Amino acid sequence: KAGVTQTPRYLIKTRGQQVTLSCSPISGHRSVSWYQQTPGQGLQFLFEYFSETQRNKGNFPGRFSGRQFSNSRSEMNVSTLELGDSALYLCASSGSVWGSTGEQYFGPGTRLTVT
Amino acid sequence: SQKIEQNSEALNIQEGKTATLTCNYTNYSPAYLQWYRQDPGRGPVFLLLIRENEKEKRKERLKVTFDTTLKQSLFHITASQPADSATYLCALPASGGSYIPTFGRGTSLIVHP
Numbered sequence: 001k002a003g004v005t006q007t008p009r010y011l012i013k014t015r016g017q018q019v020t021l022s023c024s025p026i027s028g029h030r031s032v033s034w035y036q037q038t039p040g041q042g043l044q045f046l047f048e049y050f051s052e053t054q055r056n057k058g059n060f061p062g063r064f065s066g067r068q069f070s071n072s073r074s075e076m077n078v079s080t081l082e083l084g085d086s087a088l089y090l091c092a093s094s095g096s097v098w099g100s101t102g103e104q105y106f107g108p109g110t111r112l113t114v115t
Numbered sequence: 116s117q118k119i120e121q122n123s124e125a126l127n128i129q130e131g132k133t134a135t136l137t138c139n140y141t142n143y144s145p146a147y148l149q150w151y152r153q154d155p156g157r158g159p160v161f162l163l164l165i166r167e168n169e170k171e172k173r174k175e176r177l178k179v180t181f182d183t184t185l186k187q188s189l190f191h192i193t194a195s196q197p198a199d200s201a202t203y204l205c206a207l208p209a210s211g212g213s214y215i216p217t218f219g220r221g222t223s224l225i226v227h228p
Contacts, residue, residue: 004158033216043159043204043218058215090158102149102208106158 002027004093004107012113018079021110025072025093031055032074033104034066037088049074078112086114117143117207119219127225128195136190136222138205148181148188149206153221159204163190195226 005024013019025032033056034046045058049068066076072093078085088111092104120139128134138148147166151159165172165181165188172179178191192199205219 035218042220045216045218048216056209056215088156092158102147102164103161105161109156109158111156 004091004105006089006091006107006110008110009108010111010113012115013081014115015081015083017081018077019081019112020075020077021089021091021112023074023076023091023093023107025074025091026095026105029093029095029105030072031094031096032068032072033092033094034074034076035090035092036060037090037109038086043090046076081114083114086112088112117141117145117217119205119207119217121203121205121219121222123220123222125223125225127227130196130226130228132195134192134195134199134224134226136203136205136224138188138190138219140186140188140205140207143186143207144183145207147208148179149208150177150179150188150190151204151206151218153202153204159218162203192224195224197226197228200224200226 007022031050033048035043037043047066048056052068063079068074088109090106090109092106094104118141147164149164150162152162153159163174163179165179167183176193180189202221202223204221207217209216
């Protein structure tokens with residue numbers, strides 16, 4: 001089975017721009033979660049989608065949004081980028097909603113640098 | 116909201132010894148707890164899940180304990196190898212009142228040959 005894939009792997013953007021990151025979950029997985037990882041804050045939950053519906057959302061501003069398509073692929077968007085948005089953005093898929101089986105499979109991440 | 120604490124200092128041990136990492140949590144009574152391994156520049160990899168009614172769980176050289184009274188989990192790697200060098204993350208599922216999964220900051224393990 002192919003793992004979780006994320007594109008692009010690396011991205012450099014300028015403050016004020018917006019960015020869209022993509023995630024393809026493991027085949028058959030309907031739950032996709034997004035996380036932001038920084039040296040200062042660690043791994044922080046952004047949101048989770050299950051069957052095209054946002055189930056949970058972390059404590060991030062509205063500039064961070066996401067969506068999930070009928071094939072379970074997911075995108076996250078960050079508008080009006082700030083320097084502090086520089087981070088590794090990780091996508092994880094699960095065979096069930098978090099809180100059920102709990103086991104998540106992470107992708108390699110997208111390294112976003114905001115200048 | 117729930118909070119997880121892991122030792123922020125790197126743990127340095129000699130090859131062959133047992134590494135023990137600690138995860139403490141507060142403000143929460145989780146149904147289970149997970150451990151992940153993360154290598155630099157890569158996403159975390161799931162290792163073990165232990166439920167609240169399980170005191171101990173093993174997988175090959177890995178052993179996890181879960182003490183719900185102390186609100187603590189210990190993660191052991193026996194007969195450690197340099198290839199075990201990585202950051203190990205403890206994770207709690209979303210809580211009933213705050214439906215947000217929480218990860219610890221992780222502890223870096225360095226196994227010296």
